[in-house]
Amino acid sequence: xxxxxxxxxxxxxxxxxxxxxxxxxxxxxxxxxxxxxxxxxxxxxxxxxxxxxxxxxxxxxxxxxxxxxxxxxxxxxxxxxxxxxxxxxxxxxxxxxxxxxxxxxxxxxxxxxxxxxxxxxxxxxxxxxxxxxxxxxxxxxxxxxxxxxxxxxxxxxxxxxxxxxxxxxxxxxxxxxxxxxxxxxxxxxxxxxxxxxxxxxxxxxxxxxxxxxxxxxxxxxxxxxxxxxxxxxxxxxxxxxxxxxxxxxxxxxxxxxxxxxxxxxxxxxxxxxxxxxxxxxxxxxxxxxxxxxxxxxxxxxxxxxxxxxxxxxxxxxxxxxxxxxxxxxxxxxxxx
Ligand code: DAH
Numbered sequence: 085x086x087x088x089x090x091x092x093x094x095x096x097x098x099x100x101x102x103x104x105x106x107x108x109x110x111x112x113x114x115x116x117x118x119x120x121x122x123x124x125x126x127x128x129x130x131x132x133x134x135x136x137x138x139x140x141x142x143x144x145x146x147x148x149x150x151x152x153x154x155x156x157x158x159x160x161x162x163x164x165x166x167x168x169x170x171x172x173x174x175x176x177x178x179x180x181x182x183x184x185x186x187x188x189x190x191x192x193x194x195x196x197x198x199x200x201x202x203x204x205x206x207x208x209x210x211x212x213x214x215x216x217x218x219x220x221x222x223x224x225x226x227x228x229x230x231x232x233x234x235x236x237x238x239x240x241x242x243x244x245x246x247x248x249x250x251x252x253x254x255x256x257x258x259x260x261x262x263x264x265x266x267x268x269x270x271x272x273x274x275x276x277x278x279x280x281x282x283x284x285x286x287x288x289x290x291x292x293x294x295x296x297x298x299x300x301x302x303x304x305x306x307x308x309x310x311x312x313x314x315x316x317x318x319x320x321x322x323x324x325x326x327x328x329x330x331x332x333x334x335x336x337x338x339x340x341x342x343x344x345x346x347x348x349x350x351x352x353x354x355x356x357x358x359x360x361x362x363x364x365x366x367x368x369x370x371x372x373x374x375x376x377x378x379x380x381x382x383x384x385x386x387x388x389x390x391x392x393x394x395x396x397x398x399x400x401x402x403x404x405x406x407x408x409x410x411x412x413x414x415x416x417x418x419x420x
Pocket of ligand 1: 249250251252292293330333363364365366387388389390
């Protein structure tokens with residue numbers, strides 16, 4: 085008897101009905117006078133006295149369950165909700181695996197947001213470029229090594245098409261079309277003919293910033309650099325400028341920040357110098373302004389460029405550059 089009740093209970097809990105007719109049939113089958121539950125009730129008479137209490141309770145439970153199940157099915161049919169039969173509304177919401185932003189996208193956005201607060205707007209240019217925008221307009225000498233096939237990917241032999249090696253090409257694109265004031269930040273992917281290893285890749289990402297107006301000075305550049313470094317790496321960050329050379333800026337500098345891992349004390353990451361290099365910058369060479377149709381006698385400007393991978397490494401200590409392009413979910417989902 086106990087077994088029979090248990091089996092019937094299981095059956096009742098799984099009942100389904102898609103129409104009112106099916107529901108009525110179920111009611112007759114289980115709850116009518118000759119239904120399955122009622123006939124068990126009839127058998128109750130033959131149960132031994134000492135078992136009556138337990139079996140009685142089980143039978144009552146079965147009966148209420150059957151009634152509740154049929155009421156539930158009726159409610160669903162009345163609401164036109166037949167599919168929701170198996171829905172468990174008490175369950176926590178479905179654990180959707182939403183993707184995470186790529187670490188390079190996170191850092192790119194952070195850089196762009198900092199410059200946006202200073203009034204810079206985003207500009208983009210093509211990845212397939214020509215010699216003028218990547219090299220000539222930016223004052224590269226004819227025999228500059230970057231023009232060599234060893235360093236640059238050319239799209240077709242003899243054609244003036246190449247993959248841009250830096251986002252400085254966007255400077256030219258924008259200045260050719262816009263008279264000062266120009267205040268832009270240009271994020272994008274760049275390509276160089278490098279052997280792929282843990283510390284170099286044949287493509288990577290840069291952000292370029294350019295400000296051209298009347299009376300823009302090196303002091304303005306320095307203020308922006310200090311602001312950027314502190315916003316990006318924390319208020320305690322110090323910067324250091326070292327003289328450098330780029331064809332498109334004069335004077336040029338490279339900027340180091342105090343190592344954000346050891347706080348400038350010296351560690352393996354900063355090779356015990358306390359400083360790490362993060363970007364190149366300088367005052368836009370008047371030749372570049374003139375090449376783009378902006379009068380270099382009247383206007384001046386500063387530019388700076390940095391690698392997003394480099395900044396990301398400083399923030400997250402990713403040891404192998406290749407991780408950024410391998411799409412390994414285990415790596416990617418660590419960044420939120
Ligand atoms: N284009 C340079 C590079 O790819 C980076 C750079 C240096 C950009 C100095 C600049 C700059 O605008 O002023 O290495």
